[in-house]
Amino acid sequence: MLKIEQVSKVFYPGTVNEKRALDYVNLEVSDGDFVTVVGSNGSGKSTLFNLIGGTFPVTGGKILLNGTDVTGKPEYKRAFTIGRIFQDPTVGTAAAMSIEDNMITAYKKGMKGLKISLNHVKREMFKNELKQLSMGLEERLKDNVGLLSGGQRQALTLLMTVLSRPKLLLLDEHTAALDPRNAQIVMDLTTQFIKKYQLSALMVTHNMQHAIQYGNRLIMMDEGNIILDLKEEEKKNLTVPKLVEMFKSIKNKEYSSDEDLLS
């Protein structure tokens, strides 16, 4: 599905502000994998997502999607296989347009033509899709998206993202800006859609409980490296204290080896 080979990213190279955000990272995600990504601020999670999504180019290394090299491809071309949801619920939808207009834009990826696709058949279909959210949005097709709450907008974004059936979902803390109730609703919908459409997914979260509870694999990032990669069985037996303990022991090992070097 997704293969990342020796990918690194350096910001402001050659200046005093030079920052190595990713340090020769390797990662392979198989079809149907649901990977949760944890790590402190500045550990490189968002950079990793931006490189996979194509927001900015890599400094070195290769990114393969479904076996094809997409390293040099612009973001809008990668969007055919990748569906991405951001933390900010306003990023995924057009506020000044109605729900149905938003959905028809999301219905099919790629450049649009001079066809009028939005007819009663599509409206019926969108209504049925919206019913899955159980937020009553199916009665508000003609309302502007700007009138919806943050939770409703993020749920709509999620629905619109899977409408075109991408292969890979990139979820960048997509429930972090919502209140706990809406966060739970959006999270439940996320798992439901991933199962239903057999998507692969990468999900960044700061919620350790979520990181353990969801998905079949967990990776932890620190200072631009993947320091922990737990699969299936290992992940099943994981608890929050255990995870924190693992993080501490890895960090301590690094510190102690540093001390060894210095002494």
Next chain:
Amino acid sequence: MIEGIFVDGLIFSIMVLGVLITYRILDFPDLTTDGSFATGAAVATISIVNGLGLFPAILLATLAGAAAGIVTATIHNHLKVPGLLAGILTMTMLYSVNIRILGGRANVPLLRIETLYSRMPEQFSFLSEPWALLVGTLIIVIIVKLILDLFFRTDLGISIGALGSNEQMIVSMGINPRVLKVIGIAVSNGLIALSGGLLAQYQGFADANLGVGMVVQGLAAIMIGEFLFNTNKIFLISLRVIFGAIIYKGLMFFGRYYGYYINLTPSDLKLLTGILVIVSLVIAKTRNAASSADARKKAIKKNLALREHEEKKEIEHA
């Protein structure tokens, strides 16, 4: 006389529809307008003077405007300059181009030559001349409006609207936003040039300075229109733009006609137009703030009601 205001306003409204596309739909403040309006007038006039026929003249004028729009969009896309600067560049260059088109002169008359507006009284011979001009212009405006409405209901048109509202969303949908910008700005300037081409035929001459101040006038007309009614439907948005354009021309007419009572000269009208835009902006801002405060109050009320309801349920449960 009143028919004259309407004809003037209707021709102007096509230009305002163009400004609407860039300012309101694409959210791209495009200053190419001031140049492409005169380009449309120049191309139409020269085509007619050289006997190309009325329909080809109007078509060429529209295409010339679209080409100017493509230049602006390309400068913006490939050199990563802000839209405002790209527009100013094209507008400045167009001044020279327009004088070239007009054969090195700043002003070319259309006298004793058949134009669209000399044809209209013949076509509608059952009407008096001013009314014939009004009906003819109205038909053109209705056709343009309906085509535009239809365009913004197509998948392409909707995605152009989405681009103006949220560029990241367009990228996420696998669309190259640059291409959409080129299309949108080209359509906008095509309409603006079409309006210029019609105006040259109506007033009987093309002038290299015809477009000066057009953007601000267009904005004023859009904002007047927005005071009329609230909507998110393109059919009504374009309709209110046309109303706004006519009202604006009416206001300016009365300013010119009765302004001397308060010592107003025609050269003051640009100042008044600017003030009109500023006042509209202030009113729109306070209105917006008021409506969002209102929405917040409603949401709080709703939440409180919901909580009370849940608490009641819990008590009943217990």
